[in-house]
Amino acid sequence: MNDDTNVRILDHRTPEERDREFLPGMGKPWLLPLYNVFARFSKVRAVYDRVAALAGIAPGESVLDVGCGTANLSLAVLRAQPAARVTGLDPDASALRIAARNASRRGVPLTLVQGFADRLPTGDGSIDHIVSSLALHHVPDEGRVLFGREAFRALRPGGTVTIVDFGSSPGDGGAHGGAHGGAHGGGREHPHWYGRVRGHGGLRRGRSAVANNPRTAPNPEGGLVRLLADAGFTDAREVERVEHRYGPLTFVQATRV
Numbered sequence: 315m316n317d318d319t320n321v322r323i324l325d326h327r328t329p330e331e332r333d334r335e336f337l338p339g340m341g342k343p344w345l346l347p348l349y350n351v352f353a354r355f356s357k358v359r360a361v362y363d364r365v366a367a368l369a370g371i372a373p374g375e376s377v378l379d380v381g382c383g384t385a386n387l388s389l390a391v392l393r394a395q396p397a398a399r400v401t402g403l404d405p406d407a408s409a410l411r412i413a414a415r416n417a418s419r420r421g422v423p424l425t426l427v428q429g430f431a432d433r434l435p436t437g438d439g440s441i442d443h444i445v446s447s448l449a450l451h452h453v454p455d456e457g458r459v460l461f462g463r464e465a466f467r468a469l470r471p472g473g474t475v476t477i478v479d480f481g482s483s484p485g486d487g488g489a490h491g492g493a494h495g496g497a498h499g500g501g502r503e504h505p506h507w508y509g510r511v512r513g514h515g516g517l518r519r520g521r522s523a524v525a526n527n528p529r530t531a532p533n534p535e536g537g538l539v540r541l542l543a544d545a546g547f548t549d550a551r552e553v554e555r556v557e558h559r560y561g562p563l564t565f566v567q568a569t570r571v
């Protein structure tokens with residue numbers, strides 16, 4: 315728990331989940347302190363602001379930021395809607411501590427929960443919005459499928475899920491082929507910020523710890539749209555697509571009917 319009563323960290327993990335591995339924000343735990351520096355350097359703030367705008371959050375509504383890391387998207391949501399009730403979820407205790415510090419410095423309320431995308435810390439139909447940025451490509455295939463189902467379970471009717479991640483358009487054959495194409499094949503390659511951070515000047519097969527990490531996977535065939543549709547969202551769609559310097563970013567949204 316954090317000292318600041320408006321910012322708290324809770325542990326939602328089961329005993330089994332305490333031993334579960336995950337891929338941290340920069341690929342390696344010791345690189346995490348650099349995450350925000352590189353996020354700023356790579357000009358992704360506009361991406362966070364765009365997700366917050368697309369989500370269309372009203373005062374008092376609840377928002378769950380899945381794979382929140384150091385809270386970049388959570389803070390963008392609070393910039394867009396200061397009266398939102400925001401919770402960030404991430405398995406990485408170190409990232410959550412940085413997130414708590416970032417929120418405290420800005421004097422904004424934020425609940426942070428240590429846990430995984432495949433088991434959301436919320437009751438059925440209890441949440442207004444789920445958002446996620448650049449996180450699902452860190453989640454293994456089966457975890458992502460469960461995340462889709464969990465999002466459907468947790469959202470109230472009329473609630474939205476808004477995701478941005480590296481990925482392809484529906485119909486492109488699916489994959490986020492760059493960062494993890496090296497590990498899993500499929501999809502075209504594109505540079506990814508880990509590659510740049512590590513001085514690779516772009517990601518190539520066999521050269522990045524992330525690309526070679528067996529815990530990561532490209533977004534599934536048909537991408538995130540298919541993932542959400544399979545989970546029961548009838549209007550899952552790509553709402554925007556941008557060519558970021560580190561690869562194509564897809565913005566995907568769906569509403570719980």
Ligand SMILES: C[S@@+](CC[C@H](N)C(=O)[O-])C[C@H]1O[C@@H](n2cnc3c(N)ncnc32)[C@H](O)[C@@H]1O
Nearest residue numbers: 336338339381382383386406430431447449452
């Ligand atoms: C590239 S960072 C993105 C962080 C943040 N959303 C942002 O845009 O700055 C990916 C995040 O996914 C988190 N992550 C990894 N595995 C996860 C899982 N199974 N469930 C939820 N988050 C996970 C990592 O700890 C990391 O914080």
